[in-house]
Amino acid sequence: MNTFDLTKNSKPMLAPVDVSTVQERVYQSLRLGLLRGEFLPGEQVSIRALANMLGTSAMPVREAIARLIAERAIEQSGPRTLRVAPYHASEHEAYIRIRMQLEGYAAERAASGPKNPKLVDALRRHNDQIKEALQVDDYDSALTGNQAFHFELYRASGYSQLLDLISTLWLRTGPIVASARKDTSLFERVFTHGVKIHSNVIDAVAQRDRAAARWSVNLDIRSSHLAIRRFYKLADSNEADVSGAD
Numbered sequence: 705m706n707t708f709d710l711t712k713n714s715k716p717m718l719a720p721v722d723v724s725t726v727q728e729r730v731y732q733s734l735r736l737g738l739l740r741g742e743f744l745p746g747e748q749v750s751i752r753a754l755a756n757m758l759g760t761s762a763m764p765v766r767e768a769i770a771r772l773i774a775e776r777a778i779e780q781s782g783p784r785t786l787r788v789a790p791y792h793a794s795e796h797e798a799y800i801r802i803r804m805q806l807e808g809y810a811a812e813r814a815a816s817g818p819k820n821p822k823l824v825d826a827l828r829r830h831n832d833q834i835k836e837a838l839q840v841d842d843y844d845s846a847l848t849g850n851q852a853f854h855f856e857l858y859r860a861s862g863y864s865q866l867l868d869l870i871s872t873l874w875l876r877t878g879p880i881v882a883s884a885r886k887d888t889s890l891f892e893r894v895f896t897h898g899v900k901i902h903s904n905v906i907d908a909v910a911q912r913d914r915a916a917a918r919w920s921v922n923l924d925i926r927s928s929h930l931a932i933r934r935f936y937k938l939a940d941s942n943e944a945d946v947s948g949a950d
Contacts, residue, residue: 731768741882813861815917
């Protein structure tokens with residue numbers, strides 16, 4: 705008997721493909737890329753190029769982009785033009801103020817629970833990843849470690865709804881933090897300082913010091929914001945000087 709002989713009454717050997725699963729994977733992949741700063745503010749994106757990069761068809765990418773547009777992480781600046789949301793100083797300032805409230809509270813919640821050695825160890829590993837990445841100028845790994853550190857902490861708050869809100873804000877600010885890569889000395893200063901602040905966060909969690917956890921996280925957010933704001937002001941000033949010279 706031929707094992708592979710299919711008759712009219714044979715049942716299908718393969719389960720149908722769940723298209724929604726593919727769409728969700730593509731969305732989560734693009735979302736994670738934005739959270740980790742793999743895209744820059746104002747960077748144009750192409751559905752076809754993203755589909756090629758992800759090894760999928762255009763349809764799930766189109767669906768994912770539609771969701772990211774609704775979350776204001778991607779903008780449709782023309783009939784066929786898509787771009788990562790650009791930097792606007794006043795808008796970014798508002799996001800930072802909201803992030804400080806939400807992320808400070810999440811850190812406070814994480815520090816208020818029972819002692820959690822596994823959380824402390826995980827935070828240390830993520831912080832060490834950032835430190836080691838900076839030593840070899842691996843800025844992508846530094847950004848990945850930074851995102852992992854913060855979300856490890858915020859997950860420990862125990863509120864999935866809070867994590868969702870924070871994630872949405874990071875979609876809009878992650879690429880802005882990543883733009884500091886254009887100035888390597890600035891990037892190294894921001895993240896070297898961040899590693900030190902993260903150590904304070906870890907100590908606060910280990911000691912269950914809620915106030916110190918909130919304060920340290922807010923300091924981390926605010927100090928990086930101020931450095932990046934100076935970066936954009938200088939960039940705008942340089943552009944103005946070049947335009948004036950022309």
